[in-house]
Amino acid sequence: NAGVMQNPRHLVRRRGQEARLRCSPMKGHSHVYWYRQLPEEGLKFMVYLQKENIIDESGMPKERFSAEFPKEGPSILRIQQVVRGDSAAYFCASSPESGTTYEQYFGPGTRLTVT
Amino acid sequence: GQQVMQIPQYQHVQEGEDFTTYCNSSTTLSNIQWYKQRPGGHPVFLIQLVKSGEVKKQKRLTFQFGEAKKNSSLHITATQTTDVGTYFCAGNDYKLSFGAGTTVTVRA
Secondary structure, three states: OOOOEEEOOOEEEEOOOOOEEEEEOOOOEEEEEEEEEEOOEEEEEEEEEEOOOEEOOOOOOOOOOEOOOOOOOOOEEEEOOOOHHEEEEEEEEEEEEOOOOOOOEEEEOEEEOOO | OOEEEEEEEEEEEEHHHHHHHHEEEEEOOOEEEEEEOOOOOOOEEEEEEEOOOOEEEEEOOOEEEOOOOEEEEEOOOOOOOHOEEEEEEEEEEEEEEEEOOEEEEEEE
């Protein structure tokens, strides 16, 4: 059983470039969550998606950030015109259902470095 | 939204000793989850507590949920080097509200 998969594991971008982070949830999971972790901090919720729907994007910066979870293929977190402050670890998690009683399974993360 | 705070931020423990990390929420939680993240790794689910006053044990780890469902604790006995990592509590409101974590280092 493959777990949550994320790629790339490490991504280096220059300021102003675009970053695309991919997440494939566990088999059978249709709920995807993205979190950002700055060094020595906890994880901050960014966005919650189901297939073809953004359910909650309250943690996502209003500009430059977007997320999608198409009918086919992985979920994508897209950061346009990256700045140094975007350097962080981005984790994707998935669950079989939504609700307060389901644990979330995390992927290995994408470490983004903006130079 | 939920605000979850954890103390202490860092815990340096002598191998074999016990320690406790605490989690406090500004609001009543429907449930609380605990995760462990090894250095350079990703969060791994440990346990979920749902009921007021609930206590659950996993080998040397004891998890407790407060009566008012606003706080929780994790107690580790006889700390081992394998316990190194950061322990996060998270309120689960379908999206997880993580505390800042307690980073544990162990002196052999």
